[in-house]
Amino acid sequence: MIGGAQGLGVDTSATIFGAALAKAGYYLYGSREYYSNIKGRHSYFNVSISDKQIKSVTSRVNILATFDAETVFQHFTEVKDFLIYDKALEGTKLEMVRSLEKEIADEMAAVLENEGFGTTLLDVVKYLEKHGCKAIPVEYGSIMSGIINEMHLQPPIAERARNMISAGVSFGLTGLDKGYLIEAIKKTFKNETFVNLNILAINAGYALAKDHYGLKPLKIDGHRIQVDGNTASAIGKVAGGLRFQSYYPITPASDESTYIEANQMIKSANADGKDGGVVVLQTEDELAAINAANGAALTGTRAATATSGPGFSLMNEGISWAGMNEVPVLITYYMRGSPATGLPTRSGQSDLKLAVNVGHGEFPRIVVASGDHNEVFSDAVEGLNLAERYQTPVVHIIEKTIANAYSILDENSIGLKGAKIDRGVLSGGSDDYLRFKFTENGISPRAFLGQAQMFYTGDEHNEFGHITEATSNRLKMYEKRNRKLDLADAEIPDEYKLNVSGDSDTVLLTWGSPKGAILDAMDDLKAAGIAIEMIQIRVFSPYPAKKVAELLKGKKRIIAVENNYYAQGAEILAEHTGIMPTNYILKWTGRPMTKDEITDAVKSIVNDDIKKVVLHGGE
Amino acid sequence: MEENKLEFNDWCPGCGDFGILRSVEGAIRESGLDYKNSVLVSGIGCSGKLPHFVNAPVSGVHTLHGRALAFAAGIKLANPSMKVIIDSGDGDTFGIGVGHFVSAGRRNVDMTLIVHDNGVYGLTKGQASPTLPRGEKTKSLPKPNINDSLNPVALAISSGYTFVARTFAYNTKLSTEIIKEAIAHKGMALVDILQPCPTYNDINTNDWYKDKVYEMDIDPVVKDPSEELAKKNAALAKAYESDGKIPIGIFYRNSLIPSYEERLKDDIPNYLEYYPAMQAIEKDGRSTSSVDSMIERIRMV
Ligand SMILES: Cc1ncc(C[n+]2csc(CCOP(=O)(O)OP(=O)(O)O)c2C)c(N)n1
Ligand code: SF4
Ligand SMILES: [Mg+2]
Numbered sequence: 001m002i003g004g005a006q007g008l009g010v011d012t013s014a015t016i017f018g019a020a021l022a023k024a025g026y027y028l029y030g031s032r033e034y035y036s037n038i039k040g041r042h043s044y045f046n047v048s049i050s051d052k053q054i055k056s057v058t059s060r061v062n063i064l065a066t067f068d069a070e071t072v073f074q075h076f077t078e079v080k081d082f083l084i085y086d087k088a089l090e091g092t093k094l095e096m097v098r099s100l101e102k103e104i105a106d107e108m109a110a111v112l113e114n115e116g117f118g119t120t121l122l123d124v125v126k127y128l129e130k131h132g133c134k135a136i137p138v139e140y141g142s143i144m145s146g147i148i149n150e151m152h153l154q155p156p157i158a159e160r161a162r163n164m165i166s167a168g169v170s171f172g173l174t175g176l177d178k179g180y181l182i183e184a185i186k187k188t189f190k191n192e193t194f195v196n197l198n199i200l201a202i203n204a205g206y207a208l209a210k211d212h213y214g215l216k217p218l219k220i221d222g223h224r225i226q227v228d229g230n231t232a233s234a235i236g237k238v239a240g241g242l243r244f245q246s247y248y249p250i251t252p253a254s255d256e257s258t259y260i261e262a263n264q265m266i267k268s269a270n271a272d273g274k275d276g277g278v279v280v281l282q283t284e285d286e287l288a289a290i291n292a293a294n295g296a297a298l299t300g301t302r303a304a305t306a307t308s309g310p311g312f313s314l315m316n317e318g319i320s321w322a323g324m325n326e327v328p329v330l331i332t333y334y335m336r337g338s339p340a341t342g343l344p345t346r347s348g349q350s351d352l353k354l355a356v357n358v359g360h361g362e363f364p365r366i367v368v369a370s371g372d373h374n375e376v377f378s379d380a381v382e383g384l385n386l387a388e389r390y391q392t393p394v395v396h397i398i399e400k401t402i403a404n405a406y407s408i409l410d411e412n413s414i415g416l417k418g419a420k421i422d423r424g425v426l427s428g429g430s431d432d433y434l435r436f437k438f439t440e441n442g443i444s445p446r447a448f449l450g451q452a453q454m455f456y457t458g459d460e461h462n463e464f465g466h467i468t469e470a471t472s473n474r475l476k477m478y479e480k481r482n483r484k485l486d487l488a489d490a491e492i493p494d495e496y497k498l499n500v501s502g503d504s505d506t507v508l509l510t511w512g513s514p515k516g517a518i519l520d521a522m523d524d525l526k527a528a529g530i531a532i533e534m535i536q537i538r539v540f541s542p543y544p545a546k547k548v549a550e551l552l553k554g555k556k557r558i559i560a561v562e563n564n565y566y567a568q569g570a571e572i573l574a575e576h577t578g579i580m581p582t583n584y585i586l587k588w589t590g591r592p593m594t595k596d597e598i599t600d601a602v603k604s605i606v607n608d609d610i611k612k613v614v615l616h617g618g619e
Numbered sequence: 620m621e622e623n624k625l626e627f628n629d630w631c632p633g634c635g636d637f638g639i640l641r642s643v644e645g646a647i648r649e650s651g652l653d654y655k656n657s658v659l660v661s662g663i664g665c666s667g668k669l670p671h672f673v674n675a676p677v678s679g680v681h682t683l684h685g686r687a688l689a690f691a692a693g694i695k696l697a698n699p700s701m702k703v704i705i706d707s708g709d710g711d712t713f714g715i716g717v718g719h720f721v722s723a724g725r726r727n728v729d730m731t732l733i734v735h736d737n738g739v740y741g742l743t744k745g746q747a748s749p750t751l752p753r754g755e756k757t758k759s760l761p762k763p764n765i766n767d768s769l770n771p772v773a774l775a776i777s778s779g780y781t782f783v784a785r786t787f788a789y790n791t792k793l794s795t796e797i798i799k800e801a802i803a804h805k806g807m808a809l810v811d812i813l814q815p816c817p818t819y820n821d822i823n824t825n826d827w828y829k830d831k832v833y834e835m836d837i838d839p840v841v842k843d844p845s846e847e848l849a850k851k852n853a854a855l856a857k858a859y860e861s862d863g864k865i866p867i868g869i870f871y872r873n874s875l876i877p878s879y880e881e882r883l884k885d886d887i888p889n890y891l892e893y894y895p896a897m898q899a900i901e902k903d904g905r906s907t908s909s910v911d912s913m914i915e916r917i918r919m920v
Binding site for chain 2: 019022023025184220223224225226227231234235238239240241243244246261263264265266267268269270273274275276277278279281283284285287288289291292293294295296297298299300301302303317318321381408411416418419420421422423448449450452453454455456457458459464465466467
């Protein structure tokens with residue numbers, strides 16, 4: 001784990017550290033936590049390393065790399081092996097760190113005082129040594145001034161390299177050659193001064209550590225990428241043919257849109273193809289964002305928007321219009337801590353039922369929730385396909401924790417090359433074209449604005465698109481629209497709608513990000529003699545009711561695992577099947593579940609028959 | 620089939636919207652517009668029904684209250700070959716949708732916004748709209764209007780609209796001409812049409828307007844950037860003229876400001892020739908959009 005004040009390069013050093021491990025053949029999952037703040041507040045990256053693809057972090061930290069006092073005070077209880085800290089701060093007292101939230105400060109002071117320690121950073125070091133951890137003091141100040149003198153730099157420019165010293169120490173502990181780290185630096189920074197500066201910082205840190213973990217370079221087959229959820233969704237959408245994206249800035253959604261804008265010229269894979277541009281429109285609000293996307297979709301352009309809770313609330317009416325007018329539009333819903341602005345930079349799953357019921361009225365909504373970065377890629381493409389195939393809005397849920405975490409993935413596991421594109425039934429237009437033609441399965445062949453005369457209206461309409469309130473038409477048109485959800489239910493395969501892993505009479509029923517922690521906990525649980533099965537729901541509308549009921553039949557324990565209070569995914573299960581979970585593992589603190597939390601919670605449910613476990617790990 | 624194509628017109632007899640309808644139809648015809656090259660977008664209100672009533676082979680998109688401009692921008696930017704004409708109520712435009720109205724000026728997307736300015740929320744039975752002056756009590760209001768009114772022409776000019784005009788619903792000759800000019804103008808155009816609502820607004824009636832409106836004689840065209848400020852100030856002064864007469868005509872016209880579409884060309888050089896709606900994204904069921912360069916950038920090994 002590496003932490004420090006926001007805006008001082010914690011992200012960069014965690015990314016570089018990860019890139020270096022990737023070059024040595026390791027897989028990573030790095031989870032990012034930060035305040036709704038630009039500069040100064042505490043932020044950290046929790047990075048897990050493995051020789052196989054992983055999808056979660058642990059709450060037991062091997063190495064805590066710090067260069068400020070706040071990170072030490074906030075996280076020292078999580079450390080198992082090493083604390084890297086600034087020697088100059090040894091005298092700093094916990095109560096002097098004003099940005100440390102009072103609740104946390106009180107809690108941590110109590111931990112120290114309980115064992116007879118004072119509240120200085122040196123007391124923390126002594127506390128850790130008593131608990132079998134090693135502390136590595138780093139004289140950041142003198143190292144930095146040495147480097148600054150050597151390179152004749154201005155201190156403010158050089159300061160950002162401070163955290164690379166601790167990355168160097170951590171890398172030294174892994175036992176891997178520092179050449180990997182230097183390579184990663186060269187790839188990240190183009191400016192030669194920055195490269196040299198950071199290499200000096202790495203060297204200084206690396207020299208302070210001895211090999212502890214004995215990691216050896218691993219063999220690598222094929223390419224590997226390092227990707228976060230925002231980028232995965234952006235790339236997936238572009239691969240899926242997106243050509244119009246509207247957005248209003250909001251955390252943690254906007255990074256997706258700005259990434260697309262930065263990469264908006266798209267090369268065509270056709271030999272004779274022309275490069276084409278994606279229009280990215282920053283609107284005045286989310287009302288404009290959804291409705292501009294609706295408008296763009298009517299022209300036959302694949303169109304989408306991206307937002308999180310507050311913006312999604314504003315989009316309700318526009319999504320309802322899209323349902324009424326059978327508009328293929330994709331809304332990427334970055335879910336964060338609600339209600340209201342809630343925990344703006346933390347994660348959550350508390351808006352699932354909002355997504356499933358978004359917009360007033362009855363119309364088909366397709367709702368897909370990704371459980372990891374691989375799924376984000378494919379769901380972004382598939383979201384655009386489903387929207388056009390069923391001519392209805394699609395909501396793609398990506399939780400903040402997935403959006404901001406990064407993974408090292410095998411490049412060929414993301415499957416974007418020549419991705420499948422399904423534009424649904426197209427008409428091309430004709431003189432007697434009927435946009436809302438009654439058909440057996442409810443799908444009216446689609447023509448785009450410009451191809452035929454057509455009308456759209458949010459009022460009930462006839463086949464041509466004109467307003468009518470006649471009950472005979474209402475009866476048929478209403479059913480035609482809603483029948484499309486039955487079709488989607490029949491056509492979307494169960495293998496897409498849900499994932500099953502393991503086989504046991506103890507089922508962990510989940511969706512979204514807990515998937516990673518559950519999968520990663522399976523081995524530990526097995527070692528403890530507990531076999532589990534995970535069922536991850538990926539499509540909540542149309543809900544795979546029959547399949548889930550079949551899978552849950554005769555199970556002894558059904559444990560709902562969700563990052564919310566009501567277990568909304570389980571409520572949807574109950575609504576469709578009448579099946580209720582027997583137990584719950586819930587967390588609504590905005591922090592992701594870790595594999596140890598899952599392991600411990602399942603143990604207490606299975607061994608001690610606890611009904612409901614509420615998690616609160618991480619800060 | 621044909622009986623499908625025109626919807627029964629249910630506006631009140633004598634409604635000023637009929638005049639606007641005739642003018643829009645005339646402008647469409649004389650500008651050579653049809654469903655292939657244009658679309659009518661509207662908001663919600665009596666005014667919002669206009670596309671359904673137009674006797675011309677055009678398509679219509681009847682959207683949400685206040686949001687017509689947002690839909691229209693999406694249509695236009697995805698398919699800039701389309702002429703996009705928006706009909707919107709004064710409540711639509713300056714009440715619930717005023718944020719979009721102001722933002723549209725900053726963008727200068729090449730579209731034409733026609734506002735049905737009747738001083739009331741017609742379809743919800745005559746509440747005061749943002750253009751009804753303070754103190755006026757139409758027969759539909761229980762008390763005199765407590766809010767000050769805004770001036771659409773002045774707001775458009777200060778928001779960056781590059782074509783700003785006001786006409787009168789029953790002067791269909793002038794309205795047709797001005798709508799045609801607005802359509803031909805490259806940039807965001809406002810045509811504010813003073814529209815009697817005989818059912819709810821018994822103050823600003825046809826007779827009331829007839830005595831007051833006059834076709835002004837000013838040169839609204841900015842011919843050089845150095846004239847911009849002076850022309851804007853002149854237009855604003857005219858917009859606020861209040862000696863019992865109401866000037867109609869074109870207040871301001873500036874073709875020197877690049878449209879949003881032209882601005883986009885800085886980032887997407889072939890945007891106008893190869894816009895989103897015409898791009899082939901699929902061949903034999905497979906994506907033709909290469910993401911290789913993006914993947915390369917995140918490739919670690
Ligand atoms: C979000 C929302 N709020 C309220 C309404 C109800 N509503 C329908 S029309 C209208 C007012 C229309 O007034 P205006 O825009 O001036 O159009 P007019 O009828 O005068 O042409 C309102 C408030 C609505 N359709 N949508
Ligand atoms: S209420 Fe007024 S604006 Fe609406 S149709 Fe009747 S007269 Fe026209
Ligand atoms: Mg009105």
